[in-house]
Amino acid sequence: MSITIKNLSKSYGDQVIYENFNLVLEKNKITGILGPSGSGKSTLLNLCCGLTNPDKGTIEGVNFQSISYIFQEPRLLPWRTVRENLRFVMKQKAIKKPGLDEDRINGMLQLVGLETVGEFYPQELSGGMRQRVSIARAFLYPSELLLMDEPFSSLDCALKNKLMDDFLEIWKNDQRTVVFVSHNRDEIERLSQVILTFSDKPVKILDREENLIDRPRMVCPIDPD
Amino acid sequence: MKISTALENNQNKWPKKIITKVGITLFWVLLWALAARWVNSPLVLPSPLKTLEGVFTLAGDFEFFVSIAATLLRVFGGVFISVLLGLVLGLAGGLNELFYEIMNPFVTTIKSLPVVSVIILINLWIASGLVPLVVTFLICFPVTWTNVVQGVRSTDNRLLEMAKVYNVTMTQKIRDIYIPSVKPFAVSAIMNAIGLGWKVTVTAEVLANALPSMGMNLYYSKIYLETDLLFSWTLIIVVCSFIIEKATLHFIKRTKRGGTDQCQLP
Known part of the structure; x- marks a missing residue:
């Protein structure tokens, strides 16, 4: 089932972010949302997952118990190891046999190339590794909708490419509805199947395009050397 | 070429650190000794040696250890209850605004009351031996509660x-x-x-005539004009407080897990 946003309105004080906003997000597709910084892209994600309540309007087709979120910063518990951070979100929807959970954690750690750092604490990892843990956490949680708020923005080019490849690899095997917001067109083009361009506040959809460029798509120019 | 590691550096610093600390202590003891010599009256200011002699004299009596044990029990009892309740109620106060509003007037009142008033009031209601424990709890609880509420917030x-x-549960959060x-x-x-608990317990012991206690021994030394013993008891209290503080710190550091860098120890 697709996600339908109907007549959504949201303001912060005098600032109108959304006014009678409508949008349909297609099921099991990656929808990329482009727009200038501060235009309300993150607000849309927060409205979708219930972190922010709309002033008016409805979001249909979203099960609030079944959402994953890859934030701009990894938001890992600094006092828990990588493995414990992953376990933290799995307890809610735990499969009855604990061994199976561990198998899934091990599998996911392997998929994101972190199998050797399961017992490390977040502060012992690099920024890219932390964001990988955050991606692993999002996919381990059995969600129908995955929200991504510029998770690659703080990473260098090579790491960004690698992480996006890893993300697509995992997504291909475990397809979910993804909403990915960024102000970087290259990032959006690399990952998304549908690209929406948002205007500044109050948000209007300026453009909607199907992304037909073949993969692999590169975010940064390839170094000839 | 030898590469010095951080560990080696730390190990090299240890003797220097100890020597410095011993040196500083000796400096103050020397100053005390000079002052005692200048005053030249053990009744007003006994020398460090006389004070130490007093400690040994006291240690020869079984009653000495009973007094220390009783005071320690009161300090620990009061601090333990205040920390336990402070953690639980502070957590509740930090999470629930209404609960905070209910607790706040009580905590603010206790905080603004002079310790002596609390001691005298409590002494009216309960047995002398228990007064220091209850007073220690009442004085230490606001400290713990306020800190925990601040931590939650x-x-x-x-x-x-x-x-x-x-969708993480509240218990897990x-x-x-x-x-x-x-x-x-x-x-x-x-x-x-712990620091506050010691001072309050000993004060409450004196004012509530709690027996056996270090506080009452201090008081008796004063009324019998045994200034050297008064100093000896004070020295014992300071040493006990120091040991307990260091032991608590050591215990907390040991229970601190590898990744919990958030926990800044003093």
Whole structure:
């Protein structure tokens, strides 16, 4: 089932972010949302997952118990190891046999190339590794909708490419509805199947395009050397 | 060429650190000895040697150890109850605004009351031996409670948002987010409560005539004009307080897990 946003309105004080906003997000597709910084892209994600309540309007087709979120910063518990951070979100929807959970954690750690750092604490990892843990956490949680708020923005080019490849690899095997917001067109083009361009506040959809460029798509120019 | 590691550097610094500390202590003891010599009256200011002699004299009596044990029990009892209740009620106060509003007038009143008033009031209601324990609890509880509430309120909101999205239960949020966030505040509260607990317990022992106690021994030394013993008891209290503070700090450091860098120990 697709996600339908109907007549959504949201303001912060005098600032109108959304006014009678409508949008349909297609099921099991990656929808990329482009727009200038501060235009309300993150607000849309927060409205979708219930972190922010709309002033008016409805979001249909979203099960609030079944959402994953890859934030701009990894938001890992600094006092828990990588493995414990992953376990933290799995307890809610735990499969009855604990061994199976561990198998899934091990599998996911392997998929994101972190199998050797399961017992490390977040502060012992690099920024890219932390964001990988955050991606692993999002996919381990059995969600129908995955929200991504510029998770690659703080990473260098090579790491960004690698992480996006890893993300697509995992997504291909475990397809979910993804909403990915960024102000970087290259990032959006690399990952998304549908690209929406948002205007500044109050948000209007300026453009909607199907992304037909073949993969692999590169975010940064390839170094000839 | 030898590459010096951080560990080696730390090991090399240890003897220097100890020598410095011993040197500083000796400097103050020397100053005390000089002052005692200048005053030249053990009744007003006994010398360090006379004070130490007093400690040995006291240690020869079984009653001495009973007094120390009784005072320690009161300090620990009062501090333990205040820390335990401070943690539980502070957590509740930090999480629930209404509960905070209910507790706040009580805590503010206790905080603003002079210790002596609390001691005299409590002495009216309960047995002398228990007064120091109850007073210590009443004085230390606001410290713990306030710190824990502050700790809960300074919890990283981004982690709470993450937990909300992933549908984490309140119990798990308390265990995995709030308690680790509160830990540095709780450690600081425990250290403050121990320091405060000693002073309050001994004061309450004197004013409530609690027996057996270190406080009453201090008082008897004063009324019998045994200034050297008064100094000896004071020295014992200072040493006990120092040992307990260091032992608590050591215990907290040992229980601190590898990744909990959030916990800043003093």
